[in-house]
Amino acid sequence: MLQVIGLTSAPRRELPPAVNDLTFEAGPGQVTALLGAAGSGKTTALRLMLELEPGRGVTYFRGRPLHRIANPAREVGALLGDVPGHPARTAVGQLRMLCAAAGAPAARAVEMLEFVGLAGLGDQRLGTLSVGMDRRLGLASALLGDPHTLLLDEPAKGLSPLEYNWLFGVLRSHAARGGAVLYTTSDAKEAARTADRVVTIDRGRLMADQEAAEFARTRLRPRVAVRTPHAARLGVLVSREARAAQQSVEVVAEGGSRLSVYGSDCARIGETAFRHGILIHGLADEIGDTGPAPGPEAPPQPARAEAGTGAAAEAGTRAEGATRAAAEAGTGARWPASCAGAPATERAPLPSPLPLRPARSPVHALRYEVRRLLGTRSTFLVVTAVLAASVALSAFLAHTGSTPLPSVLAAWPDILPLPPAAFGAGLLGALAFGDEYRYPALAAARGTVPRRLGLLLAKLTVSAAAALLLALLAVAADAEALRLLYGPDLMHVPEKWPSMAASWGGLTVGCAWAGLLGAGVFRATAPGVAAVLAVPVVVTPVAQQVIVAPSARSVAGLPARLREVAWLEWPYEVDRWMVAAMRLVAEPVGTALALSLCALLCAYLLTGLRRKAHW
Known part of the structure; x- marks a missing residue:
């Protein structure tokens, strides 16, 4: 049961709200159409139901608002416009990433592709899909978590008659299973034909x-x-006979060889044509809208024919078969069996339901984040560019001979605020949240990006691992390049290599986290990159002034004092590691990173709490 109570959008300035005190219900086992002309507020209403826009009112999904549902993907499946995925991601990669968010097995991605007829196009990029393919993939995404409620915005827009029939057959099957379906449309005839x-x-x-x-x-x-x-x-003859019989009949010429006759039936029109020897190619009972005609973007609607000539029916069958063959040959897609010219009310078989189990979303957050990171070429392009820049800078610094070996291996000249590896780690961290807001694959889960603690921890973990791997690859590539260019005499292991390695790893991880949290707070990639650059440019000079300033107190001996007040005894070796960590933090860059990360983390948590309180 979907219950919408008092939905009202937040107006901008002095404009009236796009949705004003909207209240209705969409019951289980029914297909409900939300009908309205363009600009009537249909899309805004769906976005308010999904809590994608601020406003008043509440929407209950089987008695619970969306932000109170532990696993929203198992309760609500949504399709608003095109598939909200990165254009460079493949169709099967997109579904597998969403499987991790919905708690579904990865094999369900292939099952859903076969169900929507895209089994042979799993490796095709989202940016190259046609309108029909995109709609089918969007429906597969909505059904991925086996939800109870489907919310679809203009699902039939731009579809061919075959895809149109199959789509509403799927919606009818979902309703027959006990689910609730709500879709928007501007065509009254479509609503009357396909909705309950x-x-x-x-x-x-x-x-x-x-x-x-x-x-x-x-x-x-x-x-x-x-x-x-x-x-x-024929129009003149029908009008003349209607006047003679004193019947109210209206004949409207639709252009070309088509007529619409109101107030009569197929039998009378057929008898008139037969008596006067007029050839009929098609004769069918339809329903007409008394309101304004739908726009040119409305999909072609199949007529519910009750009478017609055998030649016309046979020609229509041949044309439909030719259209289907052309579509398969042009796209390489295999049409589902239920799409072969079935009427809109015929039910299509749905995939097997997922087993019920309590879980939070994203259920497999680490799996989701790894697939998100490796699912596009941007990650590999960033890594390649970082390694190339690092090797070039390292070779140049070694050639001048005035730079210490640690800076040469890190490819960090004094004129740069950050080495390439640290900046690349920050960019990857910024993309971790920036891509979520630009291509909101998790939109139906909770807002644009769900503020789940598990998702944040997964992003922090994966970004840290990626940063450490990038730092290791950069040092290894620089060392190998220097050995090839200048021989093995230049390379030697520094005495304090453990502390240097810890400082190098802390720098790259801190930059990755700064970019991630900055993009999460400001909801874009560019602010995340700006947060990374602000650490050495703005925060580090301030921290350096504080550190070098004369002080009357010192924290020397802090590990021993902590040991006195602690309940548990730890090995004395831990004291040395604590001192080393304190020295790292006492560095200007370390202090700046620590302060920036604390500020960004607090801002991220506060914005998440504020958003929850708003809803």
Whole structure:
């Protein structure tokens, strides 16, 4: 059961709200259409239900608001516009990444691709998909977690008749299983034909909430659609006979060889054409909208024919088969069996349901983050660019001979605020949250990006591991390049290599975390990169002034004093590691990184708490 109570969007400046006190229900086992013209607030209403926009009111999914649901992907499946994924990510990679967020096994990604007819296109990039493929992949994403409720925004927009029929067959099957389906449309005929209940809104307000039969009776009127090469002549004859019989019949020329006749039926039109020897190519009972006609973007609607010539039916079957063959040949996609010309009300078989188990979302946060990191080429491009720049700078510094060996191996000249490896780690960290907000794959889970502690910890862990690996690769590549260029005499192991390695690793990890938290606070990649650069440019000089300033107190002997007040005894070896850590933090860059990370982490947590309190 989907219950919408008093939804009202937050207006900007003095503009009226796009959605104003909207209240209705979408029951289980039903397909509900949210009908309205363009600009009536349909999309805004869906975004308010998913808590993607600020506003008032509440939406209950089986008695619970979205932010109170532990695993939203198992409760709500949403499709708003195109598939919200990185254009460079593959179709199967996108679904596998979402499987980790939904707590579904990775094998379900292949199962869903086969279900929507994209089994042969799993390696195709999202940016190259056609409209029909994108819609099918979006429906696969929405059904991935086996949700109870489906929220779809204009799902049939731009689809061919075959895809149109298959789509609504899937929605009908989901409702027959006990789920609730809510989709938006601007076509009243589509709503009457495919929905069980029609909710009509205008300028964000509820206008009507009706059963589909009542809606068709009050909003639509029957008509006879005629296709004939003698449309003008037949129209004159039908009008003349109607006047002679004193019947109210309206004939509307639709252009070319099509007529729409209101107030009559197929039998009377067929008899008139037969008596006057007029050839009929098509004759069908349809329903017509009494309101404004749908725009040019409305998909072609299959007529529910009750009468017609055998030649016309056979020609239509051949044309449909040719269209299907052309589509398969042009795209390489295999159509699902339920898409082969089935009527819109025919049910399509759904994949097997997932086993029920309590879990939080993302369930497999580490798996999700690893797939997100390695699923696009940007990660490998950043690593390649960092290694190339590091090797070039290291060779140049070694050639001048005035730079200490640790700085040469780190490729860190004095004129640069950060070495390439540290900056690359910060960029990867910024992309960890920046891509989430630019391509919100987790939009239906909780806001644009769910503020789950598990997701944050997973991003911190994976970004730290990536930073350490990048730091190790950079040093190894620099050392090997120097050995090839200048021989083995230049290379020797420094005496204090453990502390240098710890300082190098701490710098790269700190930059990665600064970029990640900066992008998470400001919801974009660029602020994350700015947060990384602000550490050496702005924060480090301030920290250096504080550290070099004369002081009257010292923290020397802190480990021994901690041992006195601690409940547990630890080995004396720990004291040495504590002193080494204190020396690292006492460095200007270490102090600046520590202060920046604390500030960014507090800001991230505060913005998350503020958002939860707002909802």
